[in-house]
Amino acid sequence: MGTKLESGVVGSEEEAGSRAPLLSIRSVAKSFGRNIVLRNISLDVSEGEFLTILGESGSGKTTLLRIIAGFESASAGEVWMGNERLDRQPPYQRRVNTVFQNYALFPHLTVEENVAYGLRVSKRPDAEVLTRVSEALSKVKMSAHAKSKPAKISGGQQQRVALARALVNRPRLLLLDEPLSALDANLRRQMQVELKSLQREVGISFIFVTHDQEEAMVMSDRIALLRSGELEQVATPREIYGRPATAYAAQFIGHTNLLKCEVKDGIARCLPLMWITKVPEGPALFSLRPENIRLATGNVGIVGTVRVRGRVCQQAFHGATELIRVECGNGLVLAVRIAGRDAEAAPMGEIELEFSSSDAVPVRESPDRI
Amino acid sequence: MFSRAYKTAVTLPPLVWVTAFLLMPYLLMFCYSFWSVSASQTIVHSWNLDNYRQLLQVDVYWQTLLRSMWIAARVTIFSLLLGYPLAYFLSFYAGKRKDLLYQFVIIPLWVSYLVRAYAWKTILGSEGVLNTLLQYAHLTRHPLEFLLYSPFAVVLTLTHIYTPFAFLPIYAALEHIPRNLVEASHDLGATPRQTFWKVIFPLSIPGVVAGATFAFVLSLGDFLAPLLLGGPSGIMISNIVVSLFGAAYNWPLGAAISLCMLLLVLGLLFCSERLEKKWSFS
Amino acid sequence: MELLVKENNTLSNSPWLLLHASAVFAFLYLPIAVLILYSFNGEGVGGFPPRHLTLGWYRILFADGPIWDSVLNSLQVAAAAVVIALGFGVPAALALDRTQFFGKALFRRLVLLPLILPGIITGLSLLMLFNVSGTKLSLLTIILGHGTALISVATTEVFAGLQKLDRAQEEASLDLGANYWQTFWRITVPNLKLPIVGAALLIFTLSMDEIAVSFFLIGRDNTLPLEIWGRLRRGITPEINAVSTIIFLFSLVAIVLWYRLRVRSEPDVDVGSEIVQTAEGHTI
Numbered sequence: 001m002g003t004k005l006e007s008g009v010v011g012s013e014e015e016a017g018s019r020a021p022l023l024s025i026r027s028v029a030k031s032f033g034r035n036i037v038l039r040n041i042s043l044d045v046s047e048g049e050f051l052t053i054l055g056e057s058g059s060g061k062t063t064l065l066r067i068i069a070g071f072e073s074a075s076a077g078e079v080w081m082g083n084e085r086l087d088r089q090p091p092y093q094r095r096v097n098t099v100f101q102n103y104a105l106f107p108h109l110t111v112e113e114n115v116a117y118g119l120r121v122s123k124r125p126d127a128e129v130l131t132r133v134s135e136a137l138s139k140v141k142m143s144a145h146a147k148s149k150p151a152k153i154s155g156g157q158q159q160r161v162a163l164a165r166a167l168v169n170r171p172r173l174l175l176l177d178e179p180l181s182a183l184d185a186n187l188r189r190q191m192q193v194e195l196k197s198l199q200r201e202v203g204i205s206f207i208f209v210t211h212d213q214e215e216a217m218v219m220s221d222r223i224a225l226l227r228s229g230e231l232e233q234v235a236t237p238r239e240i241y242g243r244p245a246t247a248y249a250a251q252f253i254g255h256t257n258l259l260k261c262e263v264k265d266g267i268a269r270c271l272p273l274m275w276i277t278k279v280p281e282g283p284a285l286f287s288l289r290p291e292n293i294r295l296a297t298g299n300v301g302i303v304g305t306v307r308v309r310g311r312v313c314q315q316a317f318h319g320a321t322e323l324i325r326v327e328c329g330n331g332l333v334l335a336v337r338i339a340g341r342d343a344e345a346a347p348m349g350e351i352e353l354e355f356s357s358s359d360a361v362p363v364r365e366s367p368d369r370i
Numbered sequence: 371m372f373s374r375a376y377k378t379a380v381t382l383p384p385l386v387w388v389t390a391f392l393l394m395p396y397l398l399m400f401c402y403s404f405w406s407v408s409a410s411q412t413i414v415h416s417w418n419l420d421n422y423r424q425l426l427q428v429d430v431y432w433q434t435l436l437r438s439m440w441i442a443a444r445v446t447i448f449s450l451l452l453g454y455p456l457a458y459f460l461s462f463y464a465g466k467r468k469d470l471l472y473q474f475v476i477i478p479l480w481v482s483y484l485v486r487a488y489a490w491k492t493i494l495g496s497e498g499v500l501n502t503l504l505q506y507a508h509l510t511r512h513p514l515e516f517l518l519y520s521p522f523a524v525v526l527t528l529t530h531i532y533t534p535f536a537f538l539p540i541y542a543a544l545e546h547i548p549r550n551l552v553e554a555s556h557d558l559g560a561t562p563r564q565t566f567w568k569v570i571f572p573l574s575i576p577g578v579v580a581g582a583t584f585a586f587v588l589s590l591g592d593f594l595a596p597l598l599l600g601g602p603s604g605i606m607i608s609n610i611v612v613s614l615f616g617a618a619y620n621w622p623l624g625a626a627i628s629l630c631m632l633l634l635v636l637g638l639l640f641c642s643e644r645l646e647k648k649w650s651f652s
Numbered sequence: 653m654e655l656l657v658k659e660n661n662t663l664s665n666s667p668w669l670l671l672h673a674s675a676v677f678a679f680l681y682l683p684i685a686v687l688i689l690y691s692f693n694g695e696g697v698g699g700f701p702p703r704h705l706t707l708g709w710y711r712i713l714f715a716d717g718p719i720w721d722s723v724l725n726s727l728q729v730a731a732a733a734v735v736i737a738l739g740f741g742v743p744a745a746l747a748l749d750r751t752q753f754f755g756k757a758l759f760r761r762l763v764l765l766p767l768i769l770p771g772i773i774t775g776l777s778l779l780m781l782f783n784v785s786g787t788k789l790s791l792l793t794i795i796l797g798h799g800t801a802l803i804s805v806a807t808t809e810v811f812a813g814l815q816k817l818d819r820a821q822e823e824a825s826l827d828l829g830a831n832y833w834q835t836f837w838r839i840t841v842p843n844l845k846l847p848i849v850g851a852a853l854l855i856f857t858l859s860m861d862e863i864a865v866s867f868f869l870i871g872r873d874n875t876l877p878l879e880i881w882g883r884l885r886r887g888i889t890p891e892i893n894a895v896s897t898i899i900f901l902f903s904l905v906a907i908v909l910w911y912r913l914r915v916r917s918e919p920d921v922d923v924g925s926e927i928v929q930t931a932e933g934h935t936i
Binding site (some may be wrong): 121 | 567
């Protein structure tokens with residue numbers, strides 16, 4: 001099973017391969033009693049990389065993070081940092097720091113004392129503590145609140161303090177457990193940008209856990225998509241969007257039409273659609289993004305485009321674009337994203353659609369089948 | 371949402387009752403403390419400060435009060451020393467057995483106070499379980515007399531009784547510490563020992579204060595354990611009050627001492643409330 | 653050592669803590685064990701090792717008229733104390749929850765004070781009241797004392813229940829045409845069933861065991877703890893162990909009842925912290 005899984009991951013490894021990985025997770029599994037939370041996870045993180053672990057709640061993403069931080073021990077497998085075995089060390093010896101989901105700021109300490117905590121417990125000289133803490137606070141623009149208690153500052157500010165508290169220790173790897181989930185939408189977008197540029201600035205590898213695919217796309221160098229304790233795909237955002245490996249990846253990241261086809265004699269059929277493909281004979285799944293379908297123009301289609309007629313049955317206005325659902329007969333309903341002005345111009349009755357057959361991406365049902 | 375009649379109906383009866391049976395009696399105690407007793411043993415309703423003067427001048431009163439506070443302080447310290455590690459153990463190390471063990475701490479709390487004090491008497495007496503056991507095992511030849519009828523016996527018994535009281539709020543405080551704070555501390559490089567002293571202990575201080583207040587206040591006012599186990603050297607301030615209200619028949623002086631105790635307790639409650647507020651961050 | 657399930661791998665097991673915990677448990681249970689053991693000892697209290705195990709002391713106990721009279725008295729006092737404490741404690745909780753009046757803060761503190769105050773102060777202050785008003789000491793004065801002191805228990809328990817109660821339920825009832833009286837009995841009380849029953853059990857048990865307040869308010873008739881107290885002053889016999897053992901068993905039943913009641917209706921309830929809150933009056 002492991003080798004099959006890795007084959008699904010191939011292609012995204014070139015970037016990691018060029019440098020020695022900072023963190024290497026090798027065949028890690030975790031179960032709580034009978035409940036299997038993670039199976040056979042292998043993943044490398046390189047120096048300076050922003051890697052996002054993306055998954056729904058219950059997919060095991062937080063558990064994976066906690067294994068790296070040292071709050072849980074893996075049931076099987078190993079975690080290496082450089083040429084050190086990490087999973088045998090207690091959390092307080094690992095050069096890994098965490099930004100917790102609810103920040104976990106110490107309520108009895110001031111902002112400044114919170115940030116100084118890691119340096120104090122490792123008995124750094126006072127002068128060094130002072131300068132590093134004030135540097136860290138100014139980096140996250142929290143110098144003005146140095147003397148406040150955590151309860152007195154806002155959620156966004158607590159977030160910054162948590163970040164400073166972790167970064168001041170100069171960890172080799174920073175773990176962030178859904179750090180933005182408690183913030184409202186506007187603040188969240190602002191923090192995404194700040195966090196990303198901060199990461200570029202300090203050059204520390206980030207492992208960022210989230211359930212929000214948009215957030216993952218915006219921020220990450222690579223995304224590791226986790227589903228029910230298994231990795232579905234590890235790739236750059238562009239790659240995972242354009243070339244999803246599995247049906248789940250295609251649906252979870254962005255919006256898509258999943259076409260169940262039968263391939264015979266080099267032709268994929270999903271009536272009333274048909275196109276030429278190199279996929280082996282038999283049943284196959286294709287992902288077709290709504291924005292890759294357009295209103296047909298001209299009389300005859302060019303080679304490599306597929307045309308289909310249908311009736312618009314639903315319209316949803318999204319501002320710049322409009323999402324329409326088109327009944328194409330045979331029970332096939334396609335979601336199509338078109339520009340808002342096209343939708344205004346187009347007669348909303350019978351329409352003709354087209355897409356190029358190369359945009360129909362073959363995907364697998366799940367990582368370990370086929 | 372509630373009508374005036376509704377509010378009156380729920381407010382008036384308890385207000386009247388509490389005024390009659392709590393406020394009035396306390397005020398009466400206040401009044402009594404300024405009255406005196408005539409030679410023919412009747413209460414004289416003339417207002418003066420004689421009782422308070424006596425309190426300060428007669429050694430036995432303020433010395434007994436100090437000794438009671440010293441006994442209560444020892445009980446408090448021992449209860450905390452027994453209760454805190456137990457609470458810490460249950461909260462952080464007992465795993466799935468936590469709830470069961472917790473119940474086992476609670477159960478003695480429900481066993482009659484009198485019965486437990488009495489049980490200690492049967493253990494500590496010169497013919498008691500402990501002394502006969504020691505002799506049976508040939509560890510001592512004569513009964514150890516200091517065990518019973520001594521401040522030791524009082525402190526031991528009261529510690530036994532108030533340890534669960536000290537334990538409860540400490541345990542509650544420890545249970546309320548978010549576990550991710552402990553993880554955050556480890557994550558930032560603190561060892562378990564550092565984590566205890568820098569995170570866990572400071573956050574449990576409200577519980578410690580509440581537990582200490584319980585143990586101190588309740589043992590300060592105790593008079594049954596000293597009567598039963600204390601002997602002459604284990605007399606506490608409440609025993610003096612009891613005798614003033616009984617055989618000695620000097621209610622005004624007894625009221626004055628009670629009032630001092632009441633004020634002392636209220637002062638302590640005020641301080642502990644302040645302390646708890648200062649150390650709670652939720 | 654099987655007892656220990658490590659909460660997580662970062663906390664290494666501590667043998668010292670385990671040892672300490674075992675010692676504290678031994679300390680807490682030693683007197684109770686001795687008490688029960690010697691209630692079966694033919695040779696009297698003390699004296700190691702116990703010899704001639706017998707049920708004789710229980711036989712003597714069952715034939716002991718004054719003890720059973722005092723048990724009856726205690727039951728009456730406890731039942732009456734429950735009625736008084738709930739009768740005034742429930743409205744007091746409602747008043748604290750939903751009204752504003754002059755002196756509310758003082759009222760709150762006054763109601764809760766007997767919880768933390770040494771019993772001697774409550775007992776003596778009431779004694780002076782009864783003396784001044786010329787009330788003869790009897791079981792009635794004990795009932796008034798217990799009832800008043802234990803209002804605090806009823807109030808804290810019910811107040812905690814009211815905090816969890818969804819006010820919209822009562823609003824819906826009023827909206828549907830029920831008046832305040834009907835709403836109280838049909839909506840408020842059923843929703844507070846648990847705290848009320850819990851408070852009743854707690855008050856009953858505490859009253860059965862109470863001695864510091866009763867000590868000063870006693871008339872001719874003894875309550876059970878006072879009867880035991882009187883005999884202790886005369887000397888100790890295993891008969892007292894026997895009656896104490898029976899009291900212990902009854903307390904156990906009360907705990908189990910109370911606990912199961914709570915657990916059944918609210919699986920995750922933290923009974924202990926509620927006791928603490930009750931004891932400290934922190935919920936208000």
